[in-house]
Amino acid sequence: MTTTANKPRTTAGLQRRRPSRANKTFYWMVVPALVLFVILHTVPTVTGMFYSFTDYAGYGEWDFVGLSNYVNLFKDDRIMASYGFTFLFAITTTIVVNVGALFIAILLNSKIKYQTAFRGIFFIPNILSVLIVGYVFNYLLSNNLPLIGQALGIDWLSTSILANPDLAWLGIVGVTAWQSIAFSVIIYLAGLQTVPEELYEAAGLDGASPWRQFRSITFPMIAGYFTINMVLALKGLLQAFDQIVALTNGGPGTSTESVAMVIYRGGFQGGEYGYQMANSVVYLVVIVVLSLLQMRFLSRKESELQ
Amino acid sequence: MSLLIEKPEAGTPATRRRRSSVNIPLTLLAAVLSLTVLIPLYFTIVTALKSSDQLGGNGLALPTSIHLENFSNAWKLTNFPNALLISGIVTVAAVILTILTNSLVAYAIARNMHRPFFKALYYFFIAALFVPFPIIMLPVTKEMAVLGLDNPVGLFLLYTVYGLSFNVLVYTAFIKSIPAELEEASVMDGASTWTTFWKVIFPILTPINATVGILTCLWAWNDFLLPLVILSDPTTRTLPLVQYVFQGQFNTDYTTAFASYLMAMAPLLLIYIFAQRWVISGVMRGSIK
Numbered sequence: 001m002t003t004t005a006n007k008p009r010t011t012a013g014l015q016r017r018r019p020s021r022a023n024k025t026f027y028w029m030v031v032p033a034l035v036l037f038v039i040l041h042t043v044p045t046v047t048g049m050f051y052s053f054t055d056y057a058g059y060g061e062w063d064f065v066g067l068s069n070y071v072n073l074f075k076d077d078r079i080m081a082s083y084g085f086t087f088l089f090a091i092t093t094t095i096v097v098n099v100g101a102l103f104i105a106i107l108l109n110s111k112i113k114y115q116t117a118f119r120g121i122f123f124i125p126n127i128l129s130v131l132i133v134g135y136v137f138n139y140l141l142s143n144n145l146p147l148i149g150q151a152l153g154i155d156w157l158s159t160s161i162l163a164n165p166d167l168a169w170l171g172i173v174g175v176t177a178w179q180s181i182a183f184s185v186i187i188y189l190a191g192l193q194t195v196p197e198e199l200y201e202a203a204g205l206d207g208a209s210p211w212r213q214f215r216s217i218t219f220p221m222i223a224g225y226f227t228i229n230m231v232l233a234l235k236g237l238l239q240a241f242d243q244i245v246a247l248t249n250g251g252p253g254t255s256t257e258s259v260a261m262v263i264y265r266g267g268f269q270g271g272e273y274g275y276q277m278a279n280s281v282v283y284l285v286v287i288v289v290l291s292l293l294q295m296r297f298l299s300r301k302e303s304e305l306q
Numbered sequence: 307m308s309l310l311i312e313k314p315e316a317g318t319p320a321t322r323r324r325r326s327s328v329n330i331p332l333t334l335l336a337a338v339l340s341l342t343v344l345i346p347l348y349f350t351i352v353t354a355l356k357s358s359d360q361l362g363g364n365g366l367a368l369p370t371s372i373h374l375e376n377f378s379n380a381w382k383l384t385n386f387p388n389a390l391l392i393s394g395i396v397t398v399a400a401v402i403l404t405i406l407t408n409s410l411v412a413y414a415i416a417r418n419m420h421r422p423f424f425k426a427l428y429y430f431f432i433a434a435l436f437v438p439f440p441i442i443m444l445p446v447t448k449e450m451a452v453l454g455l456d457n458p459v460g461l462f463l464l465y466t467v468y469g470l471s472f473n474v475l476v477y478t479a480f481i482k483s484i485p486a487e488l489e490e491a492s493v494m495d496g497a498s499t500w501t502t503f504w505k506v507i508f509p510i511l512t513p514i515n516a517t518v519g520i521l522t523c524l525w526a527w528n529d530f531l532l533p534l535v536i537l538s539d540p541t542t543r544t545l546p547l548v549q550y551v552f553q554g555q556f557n558t559d560y561t562t563a564f565a566s567y568l569m570a571m572a573p574l575l576l577i578y579i580f581a582q583r584w585v586i587s588g589v590m591r592g593s594i595k
Contacts, residue, residue, distance in 0.1 A: 033470065040464060040468075044446040112336050129546045131528075131549060139560060187593040190593045242531065263441075264531075276444065277445075284438065284441050
């Protein structure tokens with residue numbers, strides 16, 4: 001806090017004494033990176049938007065088609081279904097991940113033995129490749145889980161849930177949550193360590209129950225970390241690709257195709273370059289709007305809590 | 307900001323002093339929950355050691371005989387040393403280049419935030435955080451091919467550039483907490499801005515460099531989509547990409563496939579076992595920005 005308050009004065013002082021040549025150095029520090037960023041990030045984003053108004057197939061000639069790609073998107077059942085699946089998957093997984101991670105983080109922050117070792121174990125899923133984790137679970141879910149289902153006499157578990165159009169998405173939610181919880185746990189743990197122990201002691205003396213302590217102390221104190229986790233998780237999960245390739249490859253049929261997967265398939269293999277770029281632009285707008293709404297909503301809740 | 311960053315280190319001894327009694331039921335609960343992580347790992351290892359006719363049952367049984375030939379088969383079929391080399395080069399290059407360049411960019415921005423150009427640049431980079439990769443996937447693939455960068459060099463360049471958005475956020479938050487007096491002293495001694503950065507600021511950034519390095523390493527090593535769309539030459543496939551191709555070609559040879567998965571996971575898993583505490587504190591630091 002004190003450093004921030006002093007900042008304007010000290011920086012201004014530094015600038016006054018520094019010759020104007022030094023400022024050029026600062027430009028040299030950023031301009032090469034800026035040029036690379038524009039070439040490799042901004043240019044593709046803008047050319048993509050440009051091609052969304054054409055009938056470009058990815059090769060050969062193209063013509064302007066105005067907004068017709070955008071109009072067609074909304075009439076395309078496969079595209080709409082991919083948005084439906086992506087939202088259902090991303091929202092469900094975000095909730096599962098945050099509830100699970102918060103629970104585990106509180107557990108790992110309590111007075112347990114072998115605390116560091118447990119933290120080490122719970123972070124392992126995050127250092128593994130999503131694709132490979134998907135392949136391992138693909139085998140478990142299609143070969144081992146049905147055996148357990150048969151042994152217990154549960155009908156819907158007796159065959160592979162990944163082969164069932166109604167249940168496959170749950171398999172993807174489960175595997176993704178298994179992996180994503182690891183990272184959220186670490187962020188929540190960082191948050192929990194900012195809560196002063198004295199608050200719990202005082203609350204304990206006042207006879208507050210653990211649930212009451214969680215509601216009145218823990219959660220309000222780490223609300224900022226909750227916001228970060230919710231926004232990061234939803235944004236990341238809306239882009240799901242690797243785990244779906246490994247688990248169902250979009251199937252059965254096209255029941256688990258995510259938006260990213262439809263863009264990849266249509267754009268690279270289906271000759272729908274222009275059309276999928278229109279899809280990408282819509283997808284970008286959806287993600288930006290959702291992230292901003294979520295941030296506004298959650299930060300308002302946050303200030304209500306404090 | 308500085309207060310927040312020092313918190314975990316400062317808080318630990320205090321909490322440890324008060325930790326007089328250990329909660330046994332909660333420890334048991336943690337142990338049971340950790341099985342959800344350990345069982346799939348155990349399963350991967352035992353499956354990689356079995357022969358095809360030992361598969362079946364609940365899959366958790368220990369192998370009756372060890373089949374190391376799964377590993378040699380996977381080694382040959384996936385051309386493992388080549389993929390390991392490519393993944394290694396891409397990851398190491400991405401980590402080094404990211405730390406060296408991104409910290410520099412963030413430093414220039416953090417110290418000039420009152421100037422419109424640098425402020426605009428900051429928001430320009432941060433805004434890119436909202437652009438999901440699938441949107442640039444098609445155009446960037448074409449562009450990289452045109453530029454002759456559809457190879458591992460292009461790949462680590464992309465990791466360096468695409469990491470900039472998030473890393474600038476983490477670095478600038480930290481740099482703002484470094485008192486400007488430190489640089490003033492160095493400038494008074496006649497050091498240039500470059501020298502000041504490398505001699506004074508860069509060493510102070512070590513904890514954040516570690517955080518950025520760890521996150522970049524995990525990303526570059528495990529990423530699948532970027533190598534899938536960028537790499538055109540089959541001999542330059544990274545480890546995850548090799549698993550994908552392998553799965554498509556030999557999708558019934560489960561024991562060899564699991565040996566191959568295990569070999570792809572092993573390098574990072576081994577490093578993690580030894581540097582666990584360090585990795586976790588690094589990632590934690592990244593979240594307290």
